[in-house]
Amino acid sequence: MPAALTSNDNRVTVAMTGASGAPYALRLIENLLAQGQQVLLMVSSAAKVVLATEENMQLPGNPKAMAEFLRHKFGVTDTGQLQVFGKEEWFSPVASGSAAPKRMVVCPCSTSTLSAIAVGASNSLIERAADVVLKERGQLILVPRESPLSTIHLQNMLTLSQAGAVIMPAAPGFYHQPQSIDDLIDFMVARILDHLQLEQTLVPRWGYGTTSVRGEE
Template identity: 60%
Template sequence: MSEPASYSRTINLAFTGASGAQYGLRLLQCLVAAGCRVQVMVSRAAQVVMATETDLKLPGSPAAMQDALTDWAQAQPGQVLVFGREDWFAPPASGSGEKAPLVVCPCSTGTLSALATGASNNLIERAGDVALKERRQLILVPREAPFSEVHLENMLKLTRMGAVIMPASPGFYHKPASVEDLVDFIVARLLDHLGIDQDLMPRWGEGRVQAKLPD
C-alpha cells in the first residue's frame, strides 16, 4: 500500500454566493500548486454563481464535487477534500480539528451576517465560528457594492473579533492587461497573508530593494 502524500500546509477554503467565484477558484489552483492540502466547502448559492460566472459546473454530491475540483485544479488524489454542508464531523467543524486558516472567497453578505452573529447553520458558518473562537486566521473576501450600514457594521464587528476583511477590490498600479491580472492581484494578497510564496505579482517596493542590492 502506498504511503499517503504529505502536504506543506492545510488550508480551509469556502465558496459562498457572492459574485467573484473566479477569485476562489484561482486561489484553489495556487494553493494546490504550492503543495497545500485544501479542505473545500461550497454553499448552494456558490454553485449557482460558479456556473453563471465560469465554465465550471459542479455536481451536487461532495464526492463528485471533490473529483471535479481535483481534476480542475490538477491536484493529487486526496489533495483537495470537499465536505458537505452539514458534515459536522469534518475537521473544520471543531476546535479539536486540525488548526488551519479559513478563507471565505468570495464571502457573501449573508455569510458575513451569520459569522458576525454566530449563526452556525451550516458547515461554512460553523467553520468560521470555530476560527473565531479558536483565534485562528480567518480571511473574508466580500464582493458587494455598495455596502449598507448592516454590511459595514458586520465587517467592523468581525474585524474586532480578529478576522481580516479583504474586499475583492483589485488595484491598478501593476497595469493589468486582463481580467486574470485583476483576479491575480487579490489572490496574491491572499497568499501573502497566508504566508505562502507567490510569484503572481511583485510586492510593493521589491524593485527598489533589488536595485539597491550590490552586484
Template identity: 65%
Template sequence: MSYKKCANSISLAWTGASGAPYGLKLLSCLLAADYQVFLMISSAARVVLATEHDVKLSANPEKAREQLLEYFDSQALSLSGELHVLGKDEWFSPPASGSAAPKQMVVCPCSTGTLAAIATGMSNNLLERAADVVLKERGQLILVPRETPFSAIHLEHMLSLTRNGATIMPAAPGFYHNPKSVEDLVNFMVSRILDHLGIEHELTSRWGYGQSQPQDIDN
C-alpha cells in the first residue's frame, strides 16, 4: 500500500488495557482535526473494545478501518482526516522508520505489558517499533496506562520512559469540572492528551474560566 506524506500526521495505538472509550474518542478527535492517523490495534485491544464498547473489529486492517469509519458515521461525526489501520507486521509503513514516522505518537490505552516492551526497546511488532522510533528520533510519545495498583516494576518502567523523553499520563480523570456522565470523564482525559499534542478542542471547560468560586463554609 502506498502512503502520502501529510503535514499533520500521528501514530495512535490501542492495547489491551481497560479504557477503550478513551481510544475511540481520541481517534475521532484526531480525525476531526484533519490529522492523518496511523492506527495500530493489538489483539487484546480488540477484545477490550468489544467488551467495553461493543465494537467488534476484524483482525484484517482494511476491514477494521471500514468498520471504524462506519461506526463514526453512525455517530454522525464529521471527520475530515485520513485513517490508516496497520497490521503488526507492516514493516514498510511510515511509523516503522525514523525517516518517515510521524513525530507524535499516543498509546491509549496502554497496557503495562506494552509499557514494559517499549521501556526495554523490544520492537517485536510494529506498535513497539513505532514507539521506539519516536523516542530515538526525539519526538513526542504519550503513554496512557490504565492499571491499579502499580507495582514497582510498572513504576520503574514509567520512570525509565520519562527519563527518555516519554510522557506518562495515567487514565486518571479529575472531578473538579463536575462530570455528569461517563462521557464527561472520557472527555476530560482526552482533552488533556489533546492539550499535550497542541490540538485545539472544546471538550471540557478550562480551569478558572467560567467557574464560580466555592462559598466559604463555616467550621
C-alpha cells in the first residue's frame, strides 16, 4: 500500500514517455501547476516525438531550455515550481529515496517503460525514479495507452499492481456526455487528480452531475 502522504508534500514527479497520449500529460501538468504543486518533470526522447506528432510541439533538447519553454507555456513565474531533468541526471532529487517526491505519474506510459519498471531496470532516470517511488512505498500511477494488450503487457501490469503501483489505462468514459476531445482528456486527468488526492472540477462526480439516466420502466 502507498505510504500516507503528508499534508505539506506538494511535490509530484511526472514522466512522459513514448506512448500516444501527450494531451493527457500536458493537461495534467497544467492542473498540477494551477494547484500550486511542484512538478519535477522528465520527458523521454520518444515522448518528444509524440509531442511533435500529436501537439505540433517542438521541445528544446536541453533540460533547462525545455523547462523555460514549458514555464512560459503554462504561465509559471517561479522557476522552482516546474523543473525538468535529463535521462541521466543521476544527482537529481528523483533519483534518491532520501529526496524524491512520494508521488509519481508516468503519463503516457509506453509498454517499454512499463516493462522496464516491472523488472527494476533503472537504465534511465524515469525508470530509476519509478523504482525509487516503489521501494519507498510511495504512490506510482502508470497511464498506459496500448491496444490490444499482449500477455506480456498484462503480466507486467500485474507485477506492478502487486508491487503497489496503480495501473490507470487511458480509457476515458462517456457517461458525462463529452462534447469534445478536451472533455475526454479531462476525464482521464480528473481520475489521476483524484488518485493524487487533489481537488478537481474538470468532470462532475458520479451522482453529482447534471445528467440523469433513467432505465426502462
